[in-house]
Amino acid sequence: MVNVFVDAFKLERDGRFIDTRFDLQNVDLGKRLFEEEHVKGAIYWDLEHDLSDMSKRDGRHPLPNKVQLQTLFEKSGLHYNDAIYIYDQGGAPYATRAWWMLKYAGFQHVYIVNGGYESLVAAGFEITKEVTKYEPRALQLQWNDAILLNREDVLAITEGKHKATLLDARAAARFRGEFEPFEPIAGHIPTAKNYDWEQLKDGNKLVITSSILDTVSKDEEIIVYCGSGVTATPVYCILAEAGYQNIKIYMAGYSDWVYHYPVEVGAIN
Template sequence: MPNIFVTADKMERTGRFIDTRFDLKNTDLGRTLYDEGHIEGAVFWDLNEDLSDLTKDEGRHPLPDKKQLQSLFEKSGLQYDDAIYIYDQGAAAFATRAWWILNYAGFKHAYVVNGGFEAMKDVGFSVTTEVPVFQKSTLDLQWNDDILVKRQDILHIIEGKRKATLIDARAADRYSGEFEPFDKVAGHIPTAKNYDWEQLRDGTKLVITSSILQKVPKDEEVVVYCGSGVTATPVYAILKEAGYDNLKIYMAGYSDWVNHHPIATGENQ
């Protein structure tokens, strides 16, 4: 099996399936699509309701706490030895967000379906409107705390107390400070390099590109962030697939940082 990404034609038909389709501009769309038809056996995880805790004040899509995540996994009936296949609409950031969270919780057999829902349909996976019911599981989770950093860790990187490369996964005009649709100040975290996650998109797939391999050093710690911890995850996942080992995410992201510390503007480093 691949490390992270799998194409629909290489998947085990006996695995567990998670539908993470979503639209940041139409937050009800994912649930609507699921209700209209999903892969048989798939449970639905909503970005806002399941993969974020919007009651927290840590950016726009705060990571749920461990107790909340464990409840989600157990409610979904997941086991550590399950082969778990996560799909979204293809070449999006929602399946990789769920994959990262499962990786954070210690699941070793979670995969992103490259090509998404339509690719699974095309190779003959059954589609249904029936919502599956799984027996609740009981998990003894082994959390992978090393892959998550907090605001204070970022400050240490900027101050030179911790050696790491910061990668900003947002669009170049948001990084440079020319445009900001969500946060109160445009710009980026000081010292960060920019790599727009959308450069990884090839049709409905996410692919390793030569440009990201050239941009991101492989011989030191790399911390990826975006606006709110969603679009950083495709960059993280692709780097992991490319063999990068020392990877972290600042999940709270720029939307957290901008409320507490100064920012930088200017061209891509």
């Protein structure tokens, strides 16, 4: 079993901290909150400036390429042996996105602070507005390509050429195609099941629920996707925490798929 989440009261005091607070409706909020105060020693990674390459066209929050990610990790002064603790505002999908990217790059000692920033404050971690500067470090990354799928991989699943379960992490009404606030066509990728990621929220924490365990089993190969590769990551992380080992992400998501292949509407029985 992979230990994904850590309680703020139990984590090591000498680890590296990454602040990923963000708000999709107010994209400058996270950076402003960091500038006002953050855990001492933390660096800030912005969803759209660091954890996405917004110049790409494959989805609304495209994954940076390997060169871009390596540059981010190196300039952040990270090392494979570091204990890395990622936090956001709690019960959100931003720390989980950063966690997945670090695991994709082969980092082994990466954890999400369950409960977010306020739980660290409650646990007595020193808070400051001073920004710590770290010396860049050269990294020899061991990429885990097996956990990332592209649209052609997903197409093979929809056509029955590869057996796997697609799991859509968006709200049920968007999955059924009743409305679509971002893309020109509403619906979901053919054959997909639906599990709204917000069902995993318990206040400012993400928790393993009986409903997610009932939706997919550990003997399935599971490919999680959402609209743009943000809210799929909490589902991925909770499944990893629950002991699921054969899980992957179609990071480009529905916002990529809808421009290339047909979609389905309605519920899946």
